[in-house]
């Protein structure tokens with residue numbers, strides 16, 4: 662069984678109920694979920710399928726709402742950037758980001 666890359670202690674269990682919310686449309690994707698931290702990893706082809714359906718519905722690509730859990734690391738919390746956003750926004754570890762608090766929201770902008 663594969664270990665979770667986020668918490669490094671949970672096992673990845675195959676699931677068929679990962680909810681992806683795109684502008685009020687909920688897509689149910691197959692993928693894997695960690696049995697410890699509950700981080701979800703939809704299969705790449707499932708994400709692609711949801712994207713192509715969403716495009717047909719005219720609700721892609723902006724704005725995209727993804728649900729993610731924060732991971733604990735030391736005394737802080739770690740936010741993992743979804744891989745499709747990483748590719749879309751051409752992010753990497755050298756890019757500086759700015760974090761702005763707007764009411765209850767947190768806006769993360771890549772400074773590139």
Ligand SMILES: [Zn+2]
Nearest residue numbers: 665668695698
């Ligand atoms: Zn985990």
